[in-house]
Amino acid sequence: MLLELIVILLLGAVIAWISDSIDNRLPKWIAVISLLSSLYPLHPIIMAGSSSDGQAWLVSESYPWIERFNISLYLALDGLSLLLVLLSLLMGLVAVLCAWKEISFRSGFFYFNLLCSLAGTIGVFCALDLFLFFVFWEIMLVPMYLLIAIWGYENRRYAAIKFFLFTQAGGLLMLLSICALVLLHYQNSGELTFNYDQLLQHQLSESSAFWVMLGFFIAFIIKLPIVPFHNWLPDAHTQAPTAVSVILAAILLKTGGYGLLRFVLPLFPSASAEIAPYVMALAAFSIIYGGLMAFSQQDLKRLVAYSSISHMGFVLFGCYAMTQIATHGAIMQMLAHGVSSAALFALVGAIQYRYHTRDLNQLGGLWLRLPKLSALLLFFVVASLGLPGLGNFIGEFLVLIGSFSAMPKLTIIAVCGLILAAIYGLKIAQKALFGPVKLAPCADVDRREMAMFVGLALLLLWMGLHPQPLLDLAQQSVNLITVGVEL
Amino acid sequence: MIGAILPWVIIGSSALLIMLFTAIKRDHIYTALLTISGLSIALITQLINVNTISYSNDLISINSTTSLLSALMILLALMLSLQLYPWLNKISDPKEEYYMLFLLACLGALVVVVSEHFASFFLGLEILTLSIVPMILYCDKDSGALEASIKYFVLSSIASAFILMGIGLIYFATGTLIFSEIPQQLAIGTATASDSELFFIVGSLMILLGISFKLSLAPCHLWVADIFEGAPLATTAVLATLAKAAVFTLFWRLLMISDWQLYPPLISVLSFVAILSMLAGNLLALLQSNILRLLAYSSIAHFGYLLLGPLAMTSAVSLPGGESLAAQASVFYLCAYMLTLLGIFILLIYLKNQHKLENFHLDSLKGLYWREPMSAFVMTILMLSLAGIPLTIGFFGKFYLVMAAVNSQLWWLLGVLVIASIIGLFYYLRIIMIMLEKVASKTDKQNRPLQPMYILLMSFIVLMVVGLGVLPNLLIVAIEAATIF
Numbered sequence: 001m002l003l004e005l006i007v008i009l010l011l012g013a014v015i016a017w018i019s020d021s022i023d024n025r026l027p028k029w030i031a032v033i034s035l036l037s038s039l040y041p042l043h044p045i046i047m048a049g050s051s052s053d054g055q056a057w058l059v060s061e062s063y064p065w066i067e068r069f070n071i072s073l074y075l076a077l078d079g080l081s082l083l084l085v086l087l088s089l090l091m092g093l094v095a096v097l098c099a100w101k102e103i104s105f106r107s108g109f110f111y112f113n114l115l116c117s118l119a120g121t122i123g124v125f126c127a128l129d130l131f132l133f134f135v136f137w138e139i140m141l142v143p144m145y146l147l148i149a150i151w152g153y154e155n156r157r158y159a160a161i162k163f164f165l166f167t168q169a170g171g172l173l174m175l176l177s178i179c180a181l182v183l184l185h186y187q188n189s190g191e192l193t194f195n196y197d198q199l200l201q202h203q204l205s206e207s208s209a210f211w212v213m214l215g216f217f218i219a220f221i222i223k224l225p226i227v228p229f230h231n232w233l234p235d236a237h238t239q240a241p242t243a244v245s246v247i248l249a250a251i252l253l254k255t256g257g258y259g260l261l262r263f264v265l266p267l268f269p270s271a272s273a274e275i276a277p278y279v280m281a282l283a284a285f286s287i288i289y290g291g292l293m294a295f296s297q298q299d300l301k302r303l304v305a306y307s308s309i310s311h312m313g314f315v316l317f318g319c320y321a322m323t324q325i326a327t328h329g330a331i332m333q334m335l336a337h338g339v340s341s342a343a344l345f346a347l348v349g350a351i352q353y354r355y356h357t358r359d360l361n362q363l364g365g366l367w368l369r370l371p372k373l374s375a376l377l378l379f380f381v382v383a384s385l386g387l388p389g390l391g392n393f394i395g396e397f398l399v400l401i402g403s404f405s406a407m408p409k410l411t412i413i414a415v416c417g418l419i420l421a422a423i424y425g426l427k428i429a430q431k432a433l434f435g436p437v438k439l440a441p442c443a444d445v446d447r448r449e450m451a452m453f454v455g456l457a458l459l460l461l462w463m464g465l466h467p468q469p470l471l472d473l474a475q476q477s478v479n480l481i482t483v484g485v486e487l
Numbered sequence: 488m489i490g491a492i493l494p495w496v497i498i499g500s501s502a503l504l505i506m507l508f509t510a511i512k513r514d515h516i517y518t519a520l521l522t523i524s525g526l527s528i529a530l531i532t533q534l535i536n537v538n539t540i541s542y543s544n545d546l547i548s549i550n551s552t553t554s555l556l557s558a559l560m561i562l563l564a565l566m567l568s569l570q571l572y573p574w575l576n577k578i579s580d581p582k583e584e585y586y587m588l589f590l591l592a593c594l595g596a597l598v599v600v601v602s603e604h605f606a607s608f609f610l611g612l613e614i615l616t617l618s619i620v621p622m623i624l625y626c627d628k629d630s631g632a633l634e635a636s637i638k639y640f641v642l643s644s645i646a647s648a649f650i651l652m653g654i655g656l657i658y659f660a661t662g663t664l665i666f667s668e669i670p671q672q673l674a675i676g677t678a679t680a681s682d683s684e685l686f687f688i689v690g691s692l693m694i695l696l697g698i699s700f701k702l703s704l705a706p707c708h709l710w711v712a713d714i715f716e717g718a719p720l721a722t723t724a725v726l727a728t729l730a731k732a733a734v735f736t737l738f739w740r741l742l743m744i745s746d747w748q749l750y751p752p753l754i755s756v757l758s759f760v761a762i763l764s765m766l767a768g769n770l771l772a773l774l775q776s777n778i779l780r781l782l783a784y785s786s787i788a789h790f791g792y793l794l795l796g797p798l799a800m801t802s803a804v805s806l807p808g809g810e811s812l813a814a815q816a817s818v819f820y821l822c823a824y825m826l827t828l829l830g831i832f833i834l835l836i837y838l839k840n841q842h843k844l845e846n847f848h849l850d851s852l853k854g855l856y857w858r859e860p861m862s863a864f865v866m867t868i869l870m871l872s873l874a875g876i877p878l879t880i881g882f883f884g885k886f887y888l889v890m891a892a893v894n895s896q897l898w899w900l901l902g903v904l905v906i907a908s909i910i911g912l913f914y915y916l917r918i919i920m921i922m923l924e925k926v927a928s929k930t931d932k933q934n935r936p937l938q939p940m941y942i943l944l945m946s947f948i949v950l951m952v953v954g955l956g957v958l959p960n961l962l963i964v965a966i967e968a969a970t971i972f
Contacts, residue, residue, distance in 0.1 A: 068963045069890070131886075135877040142876060145916075150923055157920050161913065168912055172905045175886065179893040 001041050001059055002075040002126045005085075006119050008038045013115035020108020027111040031096045034115060035089055045082060056197070056480070058082060060128070069182075070193050074129040080331060080477035081125045083470065084251075084258055087338045088125065090459075091250035092118045097452045098346045099243035102353055103151060110151060113143035117247065124255050128196040130178045133263075134171070137219075140252065141167055144244070152239040159232075159239035166232040170219035177215025181267070184208055200266060210275075213268035217275075220264065223256030224312045227286040234293075237305035242349025245301065249308055250342035254334045257315040261330070265319065265481050276320040277407065283320065284413045287313035291420030295427060300351070300358040304344045307384060307424060310417055311337045311392075317414055318399035326402025327478045328471050333395030335470065336383075336463050340392055343380045343456045347373065350449060351432075354442045360428075365437030372444045374433045376453045383460050385425035386418055391463030491542035491549045494529040494561060495597055501525030502590035509583045519572040522586045526565040526593070533558040538968055545665055548603035551969040552818070556736050557597050559822055563728050563829050564593045569944060570836045571721055577840070585625055585721075592618035592725055596733035605654045605664040608737060612650070612701075615730055616643045622722040623714065635717025642700065642710050650697035656690030659683075669745040688752055694741075695756065701734040704760050704794070705767040708787045712775075715783035716847070720839060723779065724832035727786055728825050735790065739797055739817055748801030757798060761900060764791030765907035772914050778847045781914060782831065785873065788907060789824050793817060795888050795904065799895040814970045815963070816884075816891040822962065823884035823955075827872040830948035834866055837941050852918065854926035861937065863922045865945050872952050874915040875908060879956040 012034025019026035045058050060076030077085065095114060103110050120140030127133040141164060149160035181199060186192045188202050204212060222229040233253075237245050265272050290310030297303040311333065318330030350373060351366070352358050367374040383390040386397075396418065404411045445453070463470065489496075505518055537554040568589065575582040591614060598611030620643075623636040658664055660683040661672035676683035696707065703711035715723050747753050768788030775781040796817030800810050838844045843859055845851045855863040872881030885908075892901050955962050 065958075066960050066963070068960065068967060138877040138882075142871065146923075149920060161916055161920070164916060165909060165912060169905075169909050172908055175889060176893065176901055176905065179886075179890050183890070183894050 001044075002061060002077065003063070003073065004041045005038050006123055006126075008034055008041070009115050009119035009122065012038075013112045013119065016115065017108045017112035020106070024104070024107050027108045028096060028100060031111040031115060032093065035092050035096065035118075039089060042082075042085070045077060046086075056476075065129075065132070069131070070191075070195075071131045072129055072195070073132060074195060075123075075126040075132075076128045077126060078477045078480075079473035079475065080258070080261065083331070083335060083473060084125045084254055085122050087254070087335055088118060088121050088251045091246060091338060091342050094250070094342050094346060094452055094456065095243040095246040097448060098246055098349055099241065100448060102242055102349065105151065110147070113147045114243065114247070116140075117143040117147070118251075121247075121251050121255060125258060130182065130194040130196065130199070130263075132194070134175055134178055137174070137255070138168075138171055140255070141171070144248070144252065147244045148236060148240045151241045151244070153241075154239075155235070156239045159235040162232045163236040166222055166229065170222035170229075173215040174219035177212045177219075180208070180212050180215075184212070196263075203270070204268070206270065209268050209271040213264060213271040213275075216259065216264050216267075217279075220256040220259040221316065223259070224253060224316060225256070225309060226282055226313065226316055227289050227309070230286070230290075230309050233309060234302050234305045237308075237345070238299060238302050242346060242352070245345040245349070246342045249305075249345055250338040253308065253312055254338060257312070257319065257330065257334050260316070260319045261327070261477070261481055265322075272320070273322065276322060277410075279320045280317055280403070280407050280410050283313045283316035284410045284417075285313075286310070286316065287414050287417035288420065291417050291424065294424040295420065298360050300348050300360055300363070300428065300432065301345070302358075303360075303424060303428065304341065304348060307421065308337070308341055310421065311341070311384070313417065314396055314399050314414070317403060317410075321399070321403035321406045322482065323402040323406060324478055324482050326399050326406075327481055328474065329395050329398025329400070329402055331395075331474045331478070332391065332398055332463070332467060332470065336391030336395045336460065339456055339459050339463070340380055340383045340390075343376075343453060343460075344384060346449075346452070347377045347380060350445065355439055360431045362438060363432040364435040365433075365439065367433045368437050369439050369441055370444045372450070376445070376457070378429055378433060379457055380453075380460075381425045381428050383457075385421040389461070389464045391460045391467070394464055394467045488542055490532075491536060491540045492547075494533040494536070494557065495594060497525055497529040497532065498561075498590050498594050498597070502587050502594065505583060505587045505590070509581075509587070513581065513583055515576065515582050516572070518583045518586050519568075519575075522568050522571070522590060523565070525590065526561060526568055530558065530561045530565055533561050537965075543603060546604045546607040547598075547601045548667075549601050552814075553601045553736070553740075555965060555969040556600050556732070556818065556821075559825065560596055560600065560729055560732055561593070563732070563825055564589070564725075566829060566833065566944060566947070567721065567724055567728075569940060570833050573840050573938075574719075574721060574836055585622065588618045588622050588625075589721075589725065592622065593729060596729045599733040600736045602737060603666055605657075605666075609647075609650065609654065612734070613647065615733065616647070619722065619726055619730060622725065623718040625719055625722065631717035632719070633717075635714045638710055639714050646697040646700035646707075649693045649700075653690040653693030653695075653697065656686050656693065660686035660690060666741060666744045684750075688750055691747060691750070691753055692756060695753070695760075698734060698738050699760055702731055702738070702790050703783070703787050704790055705763040705787060706760075708764070708767065708784075711787065712771075712780040712783040715779045716777060720832060720836045724829060724836070727782070727832070728829050731786070731790065732821060732825050735793060735821060739814075742797045743800065743814070754798070754801055757794060757801075758897075758900060761791050761794035761798060762903045764788060764794070765903050766791075766910075769907045769910040769914075773910060775914075776849050778835070778849055778852065778918070781849070781918075782828070785911065785914070786828065788911060789873070791907070792885070792888060792904060793820055793824070795892045795897065795900055796820065798897060798900065799888075799891040811970060812894055813891040815966050816887040818966050818970060819887045819959075819962065820884035822966075823872070823880040826948065826951050826955075827869050827879075827881055830865070830869045830945075830952060831873075833944055833948065834862055834869070837938075838862060849918065849921055852921050853924050855922040857925065861942075861945065865949055866922065867919050868949060868952060870915045870918055872956070874912045877956070878953060880952050880959070880962075881956070883956055883959040 016027040016030040057076040057078050062072050062074040065071050065073050117140045120136050123136030127136050145160050145164045148156055184204055185199055185202050225233050287310050290306050294303050294306035314333050315330045318326040383392055386393045538551050542549045595611050595615030602608040602611055620636055620640045624632050661669050661676055663672045700707040764787050768784050772781050772784035796813050799813035872879035875882045875885040
């Protein structure tokens with residue numbers, strides 16, 4: 001079922017590439033069709049919902065792959081990964097819609113790469129064999145690199161290489177950790193396996209667990225990204241075409257948070273608890289630093305990119321608070337940030353498509369020229385700064401309320417991030433939307449864009465007003481994570 | 488016995504037949520066909536031999552491991568020989584001798600792989616080296632090739648001299664030239680004369696020096712870039728794949744058979760060489776603007792990675808089964824690297840023949856994606872395989888090696904491997920990047936159809952590199968069956 005999901009996307013990718021030679025408008029339709037049809041294998045799971053209590057996985061399947069190392073194609077979904085897979089498919093759709101008019105050069109190859117990286121990301125969310133996880137982790141990287149390197153803006157090569165090198169550095173450390181973990185497990189139990197469930201049974205000794213954990217941890221916080229390793233993100237976002245920024249912000253960053261929740265915390269509970277205070281301090285620093293940097297940007301896209309760093313700091317903060325509420329908050333924050341940042345990048349892309357600039361000084365008075373687009377921009381900006389009633393608020397609020405009992409001082413520092421968010425959010429509104437008119441009249445949002453943005457806005461509203469179904473769905477996973485920590 | 492050495496007989500007699508025919512009547516196409524068919528028959532017999540025939544005497548030892556590696560080498564030679572004809576057809580000088588030298592080099596490599604005695608090892612090595620020297624100079628009258636061949640000749644003679652001296656010292660210490668007898672004899676020797684261990688270590692270091700020259704491991708790597716650049720492409724390919732694979736195999740067997748791991752000085756020297764090669768190779772490759780020089784330096788780095796295999800075997804702290812894991816990892820990585828590298832060379836030979844490349848400057852690859860989509864696509868896959876990105880054979884090779892090294896807890900070497908891989912990634916990505924560059928030239932519109940032979944070869948290589956990357960089990964099963972000891 002899950003393998004089908006990935007295969008559908010890969011097939012769609014190949015067909016999109018081939019169809020380019022027939023007609024260059026075909027690939028985008030094929031991309032939409034394959035994204036929609038990949039929902040089909042998921043529908044029984046969505047229908048069943050969270051009702052299947054007691055079982056660890058909503059659905060799981062396993063096929064033998066490399067027998068020498070006992071590696072299998074072990075794919076499974078629980079609530080957390082189901083939510084993230086759905087987010088990926090939806091945001092994939094948004095990305096295709098963003099690229100609709102923007103990409104005309106070699107569109108077949110573009111959609112090939114787009115669908116491949118989506119397939120890789122979904123693989124990351126489903127894979128429960130560590131080797132398979134690593135393979136998917138890397139697979140999503142290469143097409144992403146090509147997307148930035150071919151279709152990006154002026155400084156694309158530099159950005160693409162930086163992106164690749166940072167992620168690959170983390171990836172190699174993770175590979176070492178995976179090998180070490182598997183071999184230590186082999187030493188203890190006499191069984192060579194990459195299976196997540198089986199690796200979970202054994203706890204490593206304290207000293208080795210710390211080093212093995214560190215490899216995973218660094219790989220994931222590079223992806224998240226957290227401050228000392230955040231350098232690639234602003235460049236990659238600024239240079240990437242809109243659709244790629246959407247994927248990057250909405251989905252790729254979430255793989256880091258997912259990795260922490262799925263692997264680092266359950267596999268190394270005691271080592272994680274040990275470093276938790278330092279990690280939370282790092283996260284708080286990241287929140288503040290991201291906010292300050294966002295405030296000082298003139299480039300709209302760079303500003304949104306730095307705000308992502310700040311918001312992802314909350315995810316890390318919530319993960320390491322080690323309470324149920326905070327973990328829920330981290331998951332909510334990932335979902336809400338996925339939606340709101342995708343919308344923000346799409347809006348910035350729409351502005352750039354119309355005026356060929358992202359410079360805040362050159363924009364201004366947008367409200368008079370593009371009233372609909374400006375209203376949408378304002379909506380998503382206030383969503384991202386955490387207005388109650390919208391998804392991001394729930395995420396941040398849960399993170400903070402859950403962490404306060406554990407780390408009151410650090411939580412107070414992290415709260416300042418919310419104030420900074422309000423400041424840079426208002427800066428966008430003030431500089432781009434209001435003020436003197438500097439721009440020529442231009443066509444406002446068309447029906448395609450309107451449908452997309454309204455859909456995203458409703459999604460955020462739903463998350464903000466009635467998050468309980470989402471929290472219920474993730475409950476099982478949260479139990480697993482926090483139970484492991486308490487032991 | 489005859490079955491075991493049949494592939495050699497076939498290759499050797501093909502070489503002799505070519506010599507004979509050339510004396511009577513020169514005919515290029517028949518010579519080429521003879522070479523190809525000789526190699527194909529040899530490959531088939533060799534493949535039959537794997538796992539069925541084992542034979543050993545004092546000079547050679549043919550077991551399943553060496554048969555598998557011999558088969559790999561004949562396969563590489565066969566693939567390369569398919570690309571010789573279009574290249575040699577273009578030159579005006581006599582062409583037939585090249586095939587003879589090519590087959591002899593191949594024979595030398597095969598002898599080196601199975602040798603069990605210092606005499607057969609040295610004999611094979613010299614056949615290999617002396618055939619390569621004229622191949623470097625072959626029908627390329629510019630000064631680059633001349634310089635390259637003289638450099639190679641002089642330096643490899645010095646390396647051979649070191650190896651001979653080392654063999655002499657080992658003989659002095661142990662009184663035997665047979666690899667497998669060395670450990671016992673040494674044990675007896677150290678009991679009577681206390682300094683024979685010292686002689687053994689010095690002798691081994693001298694052989695190590697000679698071998699690191701042949702494998703172009705740092706710090707004996709200075710020749711490699713000039714020769715890669717100066718020699719004709721096909722010769723470079725032989726040198727980079729066949730010759731190095733043969734010497735590495737021998738080196739690895741030597742380490743395995745003669746218990747060198749009991750001597751800490753040897754291990755520390757070897758670790759030092761590995762670290763230096765990984766770092767120097769990758770750092771120097773960063774600075775290159777010629778693709779051949781870049782490949783030369785990257786091959787230094789790759790053999791540095793490969794040394795992790797023997798080192799993992801020698802480690803004292805490995806888990807049970809660690810030795811066979813390391814052995815399999817070495818063989819797998821060797822296969823992976825050889826296939827990938829040969830693919831790159833075949834691609835370059837093709838592009839050069841079709842005048843798609845003016846020279847081997849990196850800039851001449853510019854815009855290859857839009858001029859030659861298929862070649863560029865294959866090249867990307869091969870580069871990703873060299874860089875070790877998943878779903879290519881190169882990744883699984885690296886994974887295998889990392890597993891073996893983690894198992895033996897070679898943390899320092901692994902740290903260097905990670906750093907070196909990241910540096911390496913940078914220039915592999917640079918090549919991909921250059922191929923992606925958009926060039927607005929309308930001159931390349933006369934797209935000639937691709938040769939069927941080329942399409943066949945390329946699809947075979949992609950099938951190997953990606954197919955074995957996705958389903959490495961196929962190769963692992965073969966290697967596992969072959970490396971039981």
